[in-house]
Amino acid sequence: MKKILTRGGVELIAVVLGITLSLWVDDKRELSIIRENNVKTLSSIKNEVRLRIDYIERKINQYQRDVEVGEYVIKNWNNIDFDSIASKTKNDRSIVLTLKAYRAINLPISIYNSLNSDGSIAKLDQDSIKIILNDLYEVIPAHIVDGVENERVLYHSFNEFIIKNYPRIVEDGIGELEENDYNKFFNDDVVLGYVLEKTHLRKFILRLITIYHNRLIDLEEML
Numbered sequence: 001m002k003k004i005l006t007r008g009g010v011e012l013i014a015v016v017l018g019i020t021l022s023l024w025v026d027d028k029r030e031l032s033i034i035r036e037n038n039v040k041t042l043s044s045i046k047n048e049v050r051l052r053i054d055y056i057e058r059k060i061n062q063y064q065r066d067v068e069v070g071e072y073v074i075k076n077w078n079n080i081d082f083d084s085i086a087s088k089t090k091n092d093r094s095i096v097l098t099l100k101a102y103r104a105i106n107l108p109i110s111i112y113n114s115l116n117s118d119g120s121i122a123k124l125d126q127d128s129i130k131i132i133l134n135d136l137y138e139v140i141p142a143h144i145v146d147g148v149e150n151e152r153v154l155y156h157s158f159n160e161f162i163i164k165n166y167p168r169i170v171e172d173g174i175g176e177l178e179e180n181d182y183n184k185f186f187n188d189d190v191v192l193g194y195v196l197e198k199t200h201l202r203k204f205i206l207r208l209i210t211i212y213h214n215r216l217i218d219l220e221e222m223l
Helices: 002-075 082-089 095-100 110-117 127-165 176-185 189-222
Strands: none
Touching (some): 002 082, 002 095, 002 127, 082 095, 095 189, 127 189
């Protein structure tokens, strides 16, 4: 009887150990799959972060040119050298368009949206990374969008003023017929007010995207 009980106990222990081992193996396999998926998720995000860095660098260069032109006009108001302004735009935009228009900012986001939708972001085991991603994909871009939207509204107002008061001003250069209109344009205090406000907004947006650019580089190094 003792032998039977002993054998039964051993068999029970073996069964329990077998179940425990099986669960442990399943857990390890599941954990391995999760970690592998997390690595893929972070790798995909890193690729998109690089796209954002490259995109923002182009925008920084554009905003720097716009701010430079605006500051030149403000500093030399009533004594504008049209050729100097044309050289500052670096063939990117004409004089008036540089002063009045805004730069739309559409950050690459398809990869993040896809990973967020399928739950991959939520499954990341690094809470600090998730907090940073939320900050760099949701919070800071929202501030940038607000700044761009404010400049867009100002653009429409400025554009309407130009159409109403200076319809002969064209975007592809200054001809003899338009020279007098340009001289009046650059002596109009309302125009100066628009240029001051737009340059202020552009500096604000430039500061935002420069900080954002640096944060993205930090994130890229972490991933």
